Amino acid sequence: MSTDFFYSVRMRASAGTKHLSGAEHLVSCNDVVKTVYKLAERAMTKGTSPDKIIITVESLQSFKKIRHIHALDVLAFGGMDITACRAAATQALLSANISKTALDAAFGFLDHGAAPSGGNMRGAIIMDAETGARLEPDPERGVRVSRVDWSENIISELEQKLASLGLIHFRTREALALATKVAHAQNILAELCWSDDHDYVAGYVSSRRMGYLRLPVMKHEGIPLGGRVFFINGKASDISSLIHFLEKEPVIITDLGIFHKINRLSDLNIDHV
Numbered sequence: 001m002s003t004d005f006f007y008s009v010r011m012r013a014s015a016g017t018k019h020l021s022g023a024e025h026l027v028s029c030n031d032v033v034k035t036v037y038k039l040a041e042r043a044m045t046k047g048t049s050p051d052k053i054i055i056t057v058e059s060l061q062s063f064k065k066i067r068h069i070h071a072l073d074v075l076a077f078g079g080m081d082i083t084a085c086r087a088a089a090t091q092a093l094l095s096a097n098i099s100k101t102a103l104d105a106a107f108g109f110l111d112h113g114a115a116p117s118g119g120n121m122r123g124a125i126i127m128d129a130e131t132g133a134r135l136e137p138d139p140e141r142g143v144r145v146s147r148v149d150w151s152e153n154i155i156s157e158l159e160q161k162l163a164s165l166g167l168i169h170f171r172t173r174e175a176l177a178l179a180t181k182v183a184h185a186q187n188i189l190a191e192l193c194w195s196d197d198h199d200y201v202a203g204y205v206s207s208r209r210m211g212y213l214r215l216p217v218m219k220h221e222g223i224p225l226g227g228r229v230f231f232i233n234g235k236a237s238d239i240s241s242l243i244h245f246l247e248k249e250p251v252i253i254t255d256l257g258i259f260h261k262i263n264r265l266s267d268l269n270i271d272h273v
């Protein structure tokens with residue numbers, strides 16, 4: 001697909017210093033105005049009235065091609081408590097060649113607030129999958145994934161398939177898009193994530209090979225901490241092109257994977273992960 005007529009339309013709403021909502025779509029020039037309206041509406045209907053809404057429209061003309069990718073398969077765990085979810089996450093990540101040292105470091109950061117000043121980062125940690133060293137240039141901010149969107153043609157099927165697994169929150173759709181882009185980066189072996197919202201305890205572990213393992217309880221209710229860790233096996237010298245891909249290069253998800261429900265850890269056939 002030519003990108004001559006593609007734009008990124010991004011919205012950020014805030015009240016004082018508090019971030020209220022944000023979203024981004026990649027659309028053809030014909031849909032820019034419609035999308036600006038849609039995002040303004042979303043900003044205005046989130047409960048708290050924003051002091052400020054910033055909508056940015058950027059041409060993607062400098063990118064010769066928009067990359068089209070397939071969504072990760074979704075494997076949704078049900079009926080599991082925090083201990084079982086974390087055990088499943090650990091087992092899956094070990095099988096993706098993340099070391100125990102790196103895993104312990106990653107869980108520690110997400111449990112205690114990954115920003116050096118305390119609290120959540122806005123973006124993600126990039127971690128050496130072997131040593132657990134943090135490689136993101138700005139550990140306070142982290143790396144912000146953007147420029148990824150669902151093709152309009154598959155949105156309704158996506159929503160239907162997620163709903164068939166009982167997943168109806170917009171967060172799942174957005175996290176699956178983000179995880180799909182991340183899993184397509186060179187050097188990234190896997191991702192670990194859970195929400196920083198105190199009333200949203202779900203998270204996931206993902207990679208291109210194992211898909212999106214949706215874990216319903218990755219932390220205790222009421223904890224306002226979470227984050228994302230991208231585990232890499234590359235050298236520090238590759239970091240800037242990795243960050244460029246994650247933050248800047250446009251990617252559209254044009255096809256869906258399979259959607260499965262999993263009820264026990266043993267249903268996850270780790271040999272095939």
Ligand code: WAQ
Pocket residue numbers: 120121122123124142143144145146169171172175178193194195196197200202203204214226227228
């Ligand atoms: N790029 C990189 N990291 C990000 C981004 C981004 N665009 N957005 C958020 N983060 C990091 C940041 O450290 C946040 O503190 C953390 O991730 C969590 O963000 O139902 O809601 O938006 O299947 O709270 C996962 C389960 C929910 C969804 C994830 O994340 C499901 C979620 P939140």
Ligand code: MG
Pocket residue numbers: 195196197
């Ligand atoms: Mg959040």
